[in-house]
Amino acid sequence: MxxxxxxxxxxxxxxxxxxxxxxxxxxxxxxxxxxxxxxxxxxxxxxxxxxGLTRPEGMVPAAPPPIVGGSQDDLLEWALRQSGSGLASLTEGTESGVGRLMRGEVAAAAIHFHGEALGAEANIAAVRA
Structure with missing residues (x-):
């Protein structure tokens, strides 16, 4: 660095x-x-x-890097390795992963939903946020 x-x-x-x-x-x-x-x-x-980059109307932003951000998941890690997709993972939590996805810093975000104890409404609220 x-x-x-x-x-x-x-x-x-x-x-x-x-x-x-x-x-x-x-x-x-x-x-x-x-x-x-x-x-x-x-x-x-x-x-x-x-x-802070501004782009003229119609200019297509660059493709995100081949990284899956978000929550850590052993099965996802295994699937990425086994698939040969070339995708890397950056595990730093759902919120950070979704933020990076929204900024175009990752190609996908792995997210974990709340368990049944909190109910479906908690998941809906989390997705909206």
Whole structure:
């Protein structure tokens, strides 16, 4: 993983360091503070810039990467391996997986519904949310 210092990140984004610090203070840019210094993962900065990308009407967005995000499921993991599909998995929970799917960051999202103890209405509410 490639990390940039504050000055490197400002230069990479073509921003002044003061503006970069404002974005950090507003929690508006991906970064991490390590031993008192801010570090910026280059790949996250790229994603951050692309997240605000506007496209002319009719322009088709790029295809999502061949990744299944969302909940961890042993059977799904096995099926992905056995199928030879080339799909990778990124298991970080239903909510994160669905969020990534909505942003076009994964090709599919694995989700788990609530058990019978919570009732069908809980599942409907979860899907709506």
């Amino acid at each position: 490639d990390f940039l210092t504050t000055s490197e990140a400002a230069e990479y984004l073509r921003l002044g360091e003061r503006k970069l610090y404002e974005l950090v203070a507003d929690n508006a840019i991906p970064c991490s503070k390590v031993t008192g210094k801010w570090l910026f993962p280059r790949h996250e900065l790229d994603r951050w810039v692309l997240s």
